[in-house]
Amino acid sequence: MPKRKKIALIGAGNIGGELAMLAARRELGDVVLLDIPDKEGVAKGKALDIMQTCALDGYDANVLGTSKYEDIRGADVVIVTAGVPRKPGMSRDDLLSINLKIIRGVAEQVKGNAPNALVIVISNPLDAMVYEMKKVTGFPRARVLGMAGALDSARFQCFLAEAAGVSVKDVNALVLGGHGDTMVPCLSYTTIKGVPVAKLLPKDKLEAMVKRTRGGGGEIVQLMGTSAYYAPASGAIAMAESYLKAQRRMIACAAYLEGEYGYKDLYIGVPILFGAEGMEKVVEVDLSAEEKSMLEASAAAVRELIEAASKL
Numbered sequence: 001m002p003k004r005k006k007i008a009l010i011g012a013g014n015i016g017g018e019l020a021m022l023a024a025r026r027e028l029g030d031v032v033l034l035d036i037p038d039k040e041g042v043a044k045g046k047a048l049d050i051m052q053t054c055a056l057d058g059y060d061a062n063v064l065g066t067s068k069y070e071d072i073r074g075a076d077v078v079i080v081t082a083g084v085p086r087k088p089g090m091s092r093d094d095l096l097s098i099n100l101k102i103i104r105g106v107a108e109q110v111k112g113n114a115p116n117a118l119v120i121v122i123s124n125p126l127d128a129m130v131y132e133m134k135k136v137t138g139f140p141r142a143r144v145l146g147m148a149g150a151l152d153s154a155r156f157q158c159f160l161a162e163a164a165g166v167s168v169k170d171v172n173a174l175v176l177g178g179h180g181d182t183m184v185p186c187l188s189y190t191t192i193k194g195v196p197v198a199k200l201l202p203k204d205k206l207e208a209m210v211k212r213t214r215g216g217g218g219e220i221v222q223l224m225g226t227s228a229y230y231a232p233a234s235g236a237i238a239m240a241e242s243y244l245k246a247q248r249r250m251i252a253c254a255a256y257l258e259g260e261y262g263y264k265d266l267y268i269g270v271p272i273l274f275g276a277e278g279m280e281k282v283v284e285v286d287l288s289a290e291e292k293s294m295l296e297a298s299a300a301a302v303r304e305l306i307e308a309a310s311k312l
């Protein structure tokens with residue numbers, strides 16, 4: 001009998017719980033939800049709750065809550081949310097020193113227990129955390145990616161649909177760059193059913209939405225006192241699903257660049273082809289002079305973060 005795929009979720013907090021629910025609901029495979037020993041009860045409780053949802057709704061997936069890394073052995077996909085989320089007034093960058101230590105420990109365990117897995121990092125500050133994950137595991141860049149562009153693009157799509165009064169299904173947006181205030185919503189590749197948004201919405205409205213997208217994470221932190229979790233989980237599940245089902249979807253992800261877009265040794269948000277090999281290709285698109293200079297500023301901010309991380 002063919003074996004089910006195994007999806008390991010490191011961190012059983014808000015995003016981890018939602019990831020487990022989505023992975024089970026989509027029957028992507030069996031799920032292991034891991035947290036620190038102090039939170040093992042939470043991981044086990046969420047796992048049971050989700051298993052009982054599967055019984056109600058008719059989904060085949062085993063969900064195991066644990067604090068033991070041996071349980072993730074042989075995982076096909078590992079999604080990492082371990083760390084602390086942003087609190088009001090805290091920037092993603094403030095999280096750097098706390099979450100860096102956590103990611104280093106997690107990366108060692110992933111390397112030892114799931115050496116063939118595709119790793120998707122969500123923990124913030126994203127671009128530095130995913131860089132560290134690649135550095136410590138030594139995995140090829142095709143198998144270590146960060147989730148941010150999917151979420152940032154979805155936020156932009158959501159605001160555009162609302163402003164234009166159209167179904168969100170017809171809006172396609174592309175957001176590049178680092179996952180922070182310097183991200184680059186690309187108007188030239190953002191369309192409503194193929195029509196460039198600049199033809200459908202006035203400039204001032206578009207500028208307001210670009211600004212809202214850049215602050216989209218902070219807006220939710222201000223409202224809830226913690227960071228978003230439904231949409232971040234959906235973004236990572238789209239990536240995992242494209243890998244597990246070899247869909248070859250084009251998704252904006254934090255990817256390790258080796259010369260693409262003129263950058264090297266840096267994780268930054270770019271469109272990639274996500275298939276059975278993980279990142280099969282970085283898709284390079286022409287950018288306007290303004291977009292290029294915004295990407296440059298974003299890359300500089302990411303570099304600064306990675307340099308700060310290398311000193312910690």
Ligand SMILES: NC(=O)c1ccc[n+]([C@@H]2O[C@H](COP(=O)([O-])OP(=O)(O)OC[C@H]3O[C@@H](n4cnc5c(N)ncnc54)[C@H](O)[C@@H]3O)[C@@H](O)[C@H]2O)c1
Pocket residue numbers: 010011012013014015016034035036039081082083084085086099102105106121122123124125126147148151179226227228229232
């Ligand atoms: N990339 C993005 O777009 C994006 C969006 C939203 C949130 N985030 C980030 O995702 C991360 C998780 O957010 P959340 O809302 O789920 O937070 P959360 O606090 O609800 O969950 C984090 C979990 O990680 C666990 N953890 C801490 N250290 C660990 C370790 N060493 N091993 C295993 N687990 C450990 C904690 O016990 C906690 O249960 C945060 O860093 C947040 O800033 C990223």
